[in-house]
Amino acid sequence: MKVLIFTTTLLGSKTLLLALAGGMIALQALVSYTYESFSGVTGQMFADLPREFAALIKVQSGLPLGNDPNAYLTLGYYHPIFLVLGSAAAISIGSQALAGEVDRGTILYLLARPLHRWQVVVSKGAVILPATALVAAGAMAGTTLGTMLIGVDIETRRFVLAAINAWALFIAIGAIALLCSTLANSTGQAAGWAITFAMISFFVDFLADLWEPIRRVEPLSIFNHYDPSQVVATGSLPADDLAFLLGLAVFATMLAVFIFSRRDLRV
């Protein structure tokens, strides 16, 4: 690991990351704000949701949702904008890591130094950790801020766990983008592959709730291991879900190191 590469890459993305984190804060504060407008009817609202829509927003039957603000506010952690902002941070950092350098030709300057290629992959890949942590922390901060503003008490610990679950999801997406980055010749190409992976994974998880044949492959979807409503409702983050997401991230990073160490760079 080269700290200089890590810090230079992280600082090079600061504007993007601060914008995404700011978006997260605003989104969750806004979701908190809308709680008041549903005050007293959220329980009925969840109960009346069509099955397909409930699957889409990951509201599962059997959970004690009721009129609990904790339950309502988890909607913000599966909101499309939440997923887009978090994935944008992960995919942007991951896909730029190596393909961006190849794309711009700067990889020739970097790899002309006495560095091992694994050091470059790991140093650049490690940026995914603070980048996605910042965005996930932004969500947590937005929830806290929003609930303070409307004067509603929530169980902060449960939302911390939901944010950790989101962080692990984004780390996994970022590691897949890093893997794509080792194979691609441009950031756009790497990002396109990573987005395709995330979309397929999302739809597998969604369709599995509605269509039996897909249920067998559902455990392979990263979104199957991300369930904020369950985490907040139960107050615990399943270790196997966390292990799957982080294990996938480690595996993808190791594969990225293996591939990039052997790749011919035809810049």
Added chain:
Amino acid sequence: MSSSTPAILLDGLTKYYGKVRGVDDLHLTVDQGETFGFLGPNGAGKTTTIRLLTGFMRPSSGRAFVFGHDIVKESTSIRRLIGFVPGTTPYESMTGHGVLDYLGALQESPPLLRADLCERLKLSDDDLHRKLRTYSKGMRQKIAIIQALQHDPELIIMDEPTEGLDPLMQNELFSILKERSALGRTIFLSSHIISEVERLCDRVAIIREGRLVAVEDVDAMRRRRSLQVEIRVPSGQSPDQLLKMPGVTTISITDGHIIMSYQGDLVPLLQMLSNIKLEDLIIERPSLEEVFLTFYDDAQDSPVAALQENKVKS
């Protein structure tokens, strides 16, 4: 690192991209302290060779060594010893200082020459505080050159180094490189601009379609080619003895104005010319450019074919 160890040694170095040939069976030795030119048109295999030397690619077969270090197994050690101008733009989102600090720190060698290089290449402190995206092409190239030379590397590898530099800066760069060479540094210069190789290099290799077709001293290469002799004799006279002389090939005869090529020692030619009443005489050595172009002559019976068979040496 012994001084007798070649700076660069290619031993059957071959690179294929699938079925497409990059370079094929390259054999070459570049000695320490030598300034070596690597000539060829775009797509001939110059960049592939450099990418192999610097560890950006792995050879399909063959071996290569830089200061005795294997390019596959000891690539990291090699990159401690080299400075590389790659022919691409450095980090545009950084300032000049930022790029030089970043790459200098990763090189893990002190940037002893940076201040001097910046001064000689006319990059002011104000320039260096600006982001590269605001630089002209020439200024970016200066940064590319400084980052390669600032740590005083043993081997300087440059891919089209004068790209974007104005003639004054080109002269300054050549002057800098000659100084480094005088101090024993090895320079490997890849270019398709023959005049810059001619000005700077001791020896030159010409690569064609992935294969070396000649490796020679710049002077010897030029000498070995035919002289162009142009004479004017009084009207009505024909210097038959000269035209029948071994090594002379007549190109044109027009009313006492004779153009011919001559291959051989200069002394017999001058003796022969001294016996002829001349009104005018011009003898020219071909430029390296003209020599270079003959190597790209496709005719099978041209000197190229002979060179391919016999003259390639390391």
